[in-house]
Amino acid sequence: MNTTEDRLRAAFAAKAGQLTEAKLDELAARHEAGVEDLHDLDRGEHTVVLEPIDFETHRVRRRWVAPALAAAAVAVVAVGVAAAVGTSKHANPPAIQPTRPSGSIPAPSSSPTAPPSASRTQAVAPYLSSGQTGSLKDVAWSLVGAGWRLLQPAETGNTGRSLFLYDPADGRYLISDQLAADTKLVGWSPDGRHAALQLPDELDQIDLHTGQISPIVSGQNFITYTRPHGLAVLVSSDSGLQRYGTDGTHQLSYPNNINGVGKLGGQPNSMFYLADGSAFVTMGASEAILLSNSGAPLRSYNVPAGRTDCHPIRPWNSSAFLEWCIDDQDRSGLYLQPYAVSGAAVALYDLTEQSLINAWPLSNGDILLANSGHDCAETGYQILHPDGSLSPLRLPPGVPALGYILNMSGDVATFTLAPDACSSDQYGTLDYNMVTGVTTALTDTATPIVNYPTE
Amino acid sequence: MTVFPMGARVRSLDRGEVVERGATIDLAALYAEHRLSLARIALLLVDDMATAEDVVHDAFIALQRNADKLRNPSAAVAYLRTSVVNSSRSLLRKRQTVRKHLSLAREEHATAADADLIVAAEHQEVLDAVRTLPRRQQEVLVLRYWSNLSEAEIAEALGISRGAVKSNASRGMDKLETLLGASR
Numbered sequence A: 001m002n003t004t005e006d007r008l009r010a011a012f013a014a015k016a017g018q019l020t021e022a023k024l025d026e027l028a029a030r031h032e033a034g035v036e037d038l039h040d041l042d043r044g045e046h047t048v049v050l051e052p053i054d055f056e057t058h059r060v061r062r063r064w065v066a067p068a069l070a071a072a073a074v075a076v077v078a079v080g081v082a083a084a085v086g087t088s089k090h091a092n093p094p095a096i097q098p099t100r101p102s103g104s105i106p107a108p109s110s111s112p113t114a115p116p117s118a119s120r121t122q123a124v125a126p127y128l129s130s131g132q133t134g135s136l137k138d139v140a141w142s143l144v145g146a147g148w149r150l151l152q153p154a155e156t157g158n159t160g161r162s163l164f165l166y167d168p169a170d171g172r173y174l175i176s177d178q179l180a181a182d183t184k185l186v187g188w189s190p191d192g193r194h195a196a197l198q199l200p201d202e203l204d205q206i207d208l209h210t211g212q213i214s215p216i217v218s219g220q221n222f223i224t225y226t227r228p229h230g231l232a233v234l235v236s237s238d239s240g241l242q243r244y245g246t247d248g249t250h251q252l253s254y255p256n257n258i259n260g261v262g263k264l265g266g267q268p269n270s271m272f273y274l275a276d277g278s279a280f281v282t283m284g285a286s287e288a289i290l291l292s293n294s295g296a297p298l299r300s301y302n303v304p305a306g307r308t309d310c311h312p313i314r315p316w317n318s319s320a321f322l323e324w325c326i327d328d329q330d331r332s333g334l335y336l337q338p339y340a341v342s343g344a345a346v347a348l349y350d351l352t353e354q355s356l357i358n359a360w361p362l363s364n365g366d367i368l369l370a371n372s373g374h375d376c377a378e379t380g381y382q383i384l385h386p387d388g389s390l391s392p393l394r395l396p397p398g399v400p401a402l403g404y405i406l407n408m409s410g411d412v413a414t415f416t417l418a419p420d421a422c423s424s425d426q427y428g429t430l431d432y433n434m435v436t437g438v439t440t441a442l443t444d445t446a447t448p449i450v451n452y453p454t455e
Numbered sequence B: 001m002t003v004f005p006m007g008a009r010v011r012s013l014d015r016g017e018v019v020e021r022g023a024t025i026d027l028a029a030l031y032a033e034h035r036l037s038l039a040r041i042a043l044l045l046v047d048d049m050a051t052a053e054d055v056v057h058d059a060f061i062a063l064q065r066n067a068d069k070l071r072n073p074s075a076a077v078a079y080l081r082t083s084v085v086n087s088s089r090s091l092l093r094k095r096q097t098v099r100k101h102l103s104l105a106r107e108e109h110a111t112a113a114d115a116d117l118i119v120a121a122e123h124q125e126v127l128d129a130v131r132t133l134p135r136r137q138q139e140v141l142v143l144r145y146w147s148n149l150s151e152a153e154i155a156e157a158l159g160i161s162r163g164a165v166k167s168n169a170s171r172g173m174d175k176l177e178t179l180l181g182a183s184r
Helices: A004-016 A021-040 A079-085 B006-014 B027-046 B049-069 B073-102 B107-112 B121-131 B135-145 B151-158 B162-180
Strands: A074-078 A149-151 A161-166 A172-179 A184-188 A194-199 A202-207 A213-218 A221-225 A232-237 A240-245 A250-253 A279-283 A288-292 A297-300 A307-317 A320-327 A330-340 A347-351 A356-361 A367-371 A380-384 A390-392 A404-409 A412-417 A428-433 A439-443 A449-451 B018-020 B023-025
Touching: A004 B027, A004 B121, A004 B135, A004 B162, A021 B027, A021 B049, A149 A184, A172 A213, A184 A221, A184 A449, A194 A221, A213 A232, A213 A240, A279 A307, A288 A307, A307 A356, A320 A356, A367 A404, A404 A449, B027 B049, B027 B073, B027 B135, B049 B073, B073 B135, B073 B151, B121 B135, B121 B162, B135 B151, B135 B162, B151 B162
Parallel strands: none
Antiparallel strands: A074 A347, A149 A161, A149 A449, A161 A172, A184 A194, A194 A202, A202 A213, A221 A232, A232 A240, A240 A250, A279 A288, A288 A297, A307 A320, A320 A330, A330 A347, A356 A367, A367 A380, A380 A390, A404 A412, A412 A428, A428 A439, B018 B023
8 A cells, every 4th residue: 555655745746747838838828818808908897887975974094004914904985986096906095085985885784683782791581591501492482583593513412413503692502413424504594493404415404493304405505595485495516506495396497607607506605685585696707696586687786997706795784785806906805895786876895905805794883894814814803983993803812813703693703713823623612792892602613603594 | 916928927037137146046047947846836735727827927026026135046946935835825825714704615716727637536535635734734745745845945935943844744644644544
């Protein structure tokens, strides 16, 4: 038998051998062609036409942030401003006066179904106390809603992997300890009662009230539940995007070339439904698109000037969604912006020197921003305050510099805990309420988390 | 990332001869001699040919900009190697962070360019196992078992101590043995 060292050398040689001088020349030629294309690009096609925006309030001055967050500036601007400055990332910072518009911004969500943010720390009975574990019969199902979460700790018990329902006070209820070891929690149905479980070759659904597991379909990867009732799921495989009823009935094969997009599909959360279930947002050829339930293209969202490959992330509120785009000349640059579903006026969260990759609205009006880390450094988090100022997020006690936010539920950020700079290993999760400052140890292992489906 | 047309790349490198302390760095010659080996290191680290080519090109551009800071022109190759490793790590870190936050996997796009080139299954198994290792261990193993660098050279390339090279290599191989069920 070959030694591991021999096998390693052979594998490296096989992989490296794929890259030849000729292939390198071909790749360089592709880049050359790409640059010529850029020179010929009619920027007018990418101009975003906007409704008038009120610039009088919430004026933001770009600030350079702490070295730990890199020499970078995150600014909030309207699309019109961004389009005007074009490649503003290369501009001299003082020359730009980005402004946060007020009236037309898709404001952070305040869903009527969402509990007050402080409820997580002020929770009283009938919630369990943090650290307490109850059973299915202890769940007050009429209370289950925003602020509740499903968690699947990585450890395997005597009978199988466990699935817990967490209440807003971090009390937990065992839903099942019978899950197969390779099961992964991937979705929570809008009906509030069922959750999707992905296995390597099968998609299952669990009834949270009973713990009963039933198969939906084989050979397909879960993407999302349909809305408003979660009666079906969108799944993907090599054959493209499909819709199956939760009873396993095949309902629809989506066309494999809508507006030149090619096969639709992706990972969980890569597409999401409007709240009324009439249409869903997904990624098009290089821009976000809105498709009807039958796959008919309803709207294409313009790619702002200087950007490309815009991916929808998730709903921002009932009328807007969040997406990120890539700088069309710097593939490593990412930009984040809320985009109105209607296609109307939008506000653009413009990244100038640093990669802004996610944002979450907090109940106190702040917005938490995440920037990608550099090398093996930590992800940078900042708070954008209502007055437009930025401040770095101080990580709570117990969270190493390398912790990153795995999930946001209201004001509560769930941080993963990692041992060293370049490790993908995690040794637990911790909740941190961004508004109250309360921290709670959540699990000892990496944990898939799914929020109650409020939107 | 600055991307130049191929012709411009060569021309810019032709003009990039730098004389420092009586010695000359011939960037064009360096490019011709080392771009493939550097690109292969990058490929093993980022698993994408187009990105690997870009990483190497950027390393040469960085060298061109900073050649006057090199104390010894003979260190240019080491400089390039370090630049390639750092750029690859930075790029991977960024990819990883984005995935963590967005639950969006772009692997389909990242590997599409290589779809016509399939690595034999037994090699792919090893490469997949390597991908599960911490970043630093991957880098050490690539530089040691592909580039055949000494511990001292790896330490210099990665900016770590020789002891750290040794421990990362050992831990990486131990983990691979476990994953692959083989003996060293």
